[in-house]
Amino acid sequence: MSKPKVAVIGTGGTIASIGKGPLDILDYGANNSMLEVDKIVELFPEVHEVADVLVVPFRAIPSPSMGFAEWKELVLKIDEVAAANPDLAGFVVTHGTASLEETAYVLHLTVKTELPVVVIGSQRPSSALSTDAGFNLVNGIRTAASPQARGMGVMTLLNDEIQSAREVTKTSTYRMQTFRSPDFGCLGHADGDAVAFYRKPLRRHAPDTEFDIRTMDSLPRVDIVYAYCGSDGTAARAFIEAGAKGIVSAGFAPGFCGPGDEGPLKEAVETGITVVQSSRAGSGRTFKSTKLKENGFLIADNLNPQKARILLAFALSVTSDPAEIERIFATY
Known part of the structure; x- marks a missing residue:
């Protein structure tokens, strides 16, 4: 054979x-x-x-x-x-x-x-x-x-x-x-x-995806803000100043940013930057809490921050509509 x-x-x-x-x-x-x-x-x-x-x-x-x-x-x-x-x-x-x-x-x-x-x-x-x-x-x-x-x-x-x-x-x-x-x-x-x-992944994946890296010259800039006690928004403001199109909040579990980061991230959303809430825990879903809804943050589901950053960058390469980005995170 x-x-x-x-x-x-x-x-x-x-x-x-x-x-x-x-x-x-x-x-x-x-x-x-x-x-x-x-x-x-x-x-x-x-x-x-x-x-x-x-x-x-x-x-x-x-x-x-x-x-x-x-x-x-x-x-x-x-x-x-x-x-x-x-x-x-x-x-x-x-x-x-x-x-x-x-x-x-x-x-x-x-x-x-x-x-x-x-x-x-x-x-x-x-x-x-x-x-x-x-x-x-x-x-x-x-x-x-x-x-x-x-x-x-x-x-x-x-x-x-x-x-x-x-x-x-x-x-x-x-x-x-x-x-x-x-x-x-x-x-x-x-x-x-x-x-x-013993099992198959159910979320959408290659080759049946809506992303075509072949036609792209670069990915939109997406940065990660890591939550810790005493974080004061300096990193978030720096990323905004650097031209970020999206920011992933690697938040406290089960999924919320540090108090000092909340204001700058909320302002980022108001200026058209997409903010996605992940967790620094490395496991488990984030959920659409009242606070996240009020701030206009989307959720990363159970993607860790580094993978949420990748998916957000590819999502932003095809759309800037928050509802569509939310769909993408629920699909992939």
Whole structure:
């Protein structure tokens, strides 16, 4: 039986990093050594046992350097590779874990291919004694090749766990089990004998979305105001002055901004800036309280602040109508 064909696109990050030795699992970035994706695949030849691997060079950068330009180029690259390889079963994108959830969510909102897209990374560099890079790469490829992965939107795969890009977040600095979906858990597992799915994401996702990053030159500016005791609105006023089109309030749970931030954010709404209320708790829905209605704030549902920022930016790329933006947050 022929093996499925899976494209592996490399963007850098810890999985591409080489430390000073096998025990260098924290400060490996100081070694300034990052591999292109073809070299990563060479380190773990076991990938060829599970698929016919098509290596696609892209970037070798730390993941905090990812942004709109890289996201757009990545979507175009996926388009290009899918068109050139009609026998392709799916995609794997290797990525640094620091911003992995953000890139995965952007792809979840913007890729137009029907093929599965699985974003993977590692908590330890490929040079480490106990690196998770190899198994995450193998399992990411197995997941992308699975027929059951179709229709799931963009997923992540680390620590044998398959997560939805909308829900997953990094919850720990160093631990292997860092990627979690706090409210609903993982979609399934990539075990030694099988890739097993147990649920499907219900919210609208790629490829059936109203957002087309291909036609965009940039995203509208959206900033995040983080609530803390004593916050006095300085950050909110600075973002307004900087030209923000939208602001996400990473508020106190269950969803309200700091007293000092409320005035500037309410004034922002009055000037046409969209304010969306999220929570700094990292889990759970915000709700349309009386105060939020009075201030004209919208709600982020259960999206964390960094993902609410992404969805708000894409929403503002197609509409400035608060009712339509509210619909988008209830849809995606």
